[in-house]
Amino acid sequence: MPYIGRFAPSPSGPLHAGSLVAALASYLDARAHGGTWLLRIEDIDAPRTVPGADRVIMRQLQTLGLRWDGEVLWQSQRDAAYRQAMDALAARGLVYGCACTRREIVENHAALEKARGARQALLDGERPYVGTCRNGLPPGRQARAWRLRVPPGEESFIDRWLGAQRQDVAHAVGDFVLRRADGLWAYQLAVVVDDAAQGVTDVVRGADLLSSTARQRVLARLLGARPPRVMHVPLILDPATGLKLSKQNHAPALDLARPVEQLGLAWRALGFGPIAADTPARFLAEAIPQWARRYKG
CATH class of the missing domain: 3.90.800.10 (Glutamyl-tRNA Synthetase; Domain 3)
Known part of the structure; x- marks a missing residue:
């Protein structure tokens, strides 16, 4: 089957160092397989959604050279x-x-x-x-x-x-x-329905979502869908607290004045050595074949 991957941030704030690790791994895996990389805005949890954060995330991804394929899907339009x-x-x-x-x-x-x-x-x-x-x-x-x-x-x-x-x-x-009791659709249902509708074959995301995978696979099969392959990459922890970097824990937004530096930090967090590059495009051109040698297949 043709590879279809996706990055699915929640617009509760801008991307931070932890979310970039997941975004970069997802992007590289799709490109290493010659596949499609989709962007889905998971704004189903309305109380946590920050107005305009989706557009901020999209601009961040573009500045980092992480360009998605096709149209963006918003979960709030999928009732x-x-x-x-x-x-x-x-x-x-x-x-x-x-x-x-x-x-x-x-x-x-x-x-x-x-x-x-x-x-x-x-x-x-x-x-x-x-x-x-x-x-x-x-x-x-x-x-x-x-x-x-x-x-x-x-x-x-x-x-x-x-x-x-x-x-x-x-x-x-x-x-x-x-x-949910507040009338909103639960994440578990929304993500399974959307992955099936978009034909997603591979999910690359943070290790904090590993515990959701089994229940999502059960639900996918009950809905007649084929569960995607999964890869759960390491989390970035706050050295001061030991907690994962997250918007809830007030992780600072990425400093996009130095996008190559931000990509390099995420790349090294994924276990790779430094890449000498002066633009995001050149960085990614070096990173994709290295990722392919280790994780393609």
């Missing part, structure tokens, strides 16, 4: 597609309403652990949903969110950076949300 996907799942009995609050989810999981007499290792600190509303809402309660009935079984896949991975989604995550 009908997400609704159609959820309706298709609901018609098969795979969706149900859930009345649980965040506090109740934590308390119900703690009660289950106590009953079992054993603690469960948490996935990125996330409490699995224990299925409280799976067989119907409690008396007097109304649905706040809508969840997917996750089938039993282990999901296995090969990550092109991290190697063999496996996860029992039903156990580690539980039935996950497709539409």
Whole structure:
């Protein structure tokens, strides 16, 4: 299949050093495979969207020489597609309403652990949903969110950076949300629907999203889509706090007065040696064949 990759930033602020590592890796992998590189603006989470940040991100990418192919897709314009996907799942009995609050989810999981007499290792600190509303809402309660009935079984896949991975989604995550209590579409549904619609064959992104991969693969197959290959690249950590650089942690925007320097820092974070270049175009022309020798195939 022809290679189709994508970079999908959330417009909650400008790109920073951490997001550039993911963008650069995604771009290089697409170009090394002679493929298409798409840009998707994941603005589905309206409360976190900063007006104008999408255009800032696009200008940053262009300044860095990371030019995408085709038209940009905005998730905020995709409501009908997400609704159609959820309706298709609901018609098969795979969706149900859930009345649980965040506090109740934590308390119900703690009660289950106590009953079992054993603690469960948490996935990125996330409490699995224990299925409280799976067989119907409690008396007097109304649905706040809508969840997917996750089938039993282990999901296995090969990550092109991290190697063999496996996860029992039903156990580690539980039935996950497709539409949130605030009425917004959940990231997990939106990303799977959009990857399928755009024909994405390969996803290269930060390692913080590795824990979402298994559930996205489960959902993709339930929607009749082929899950893309994945590569999860290292995160950039703040040396002062040890936390990943992110917009939520107030990571500074890229200094685009020196775009080649910014590309070089991201390149070295991906495990490569220095490149001598005076423009982004020349830098990328050197980087693409080096990436291909290591990661093509």
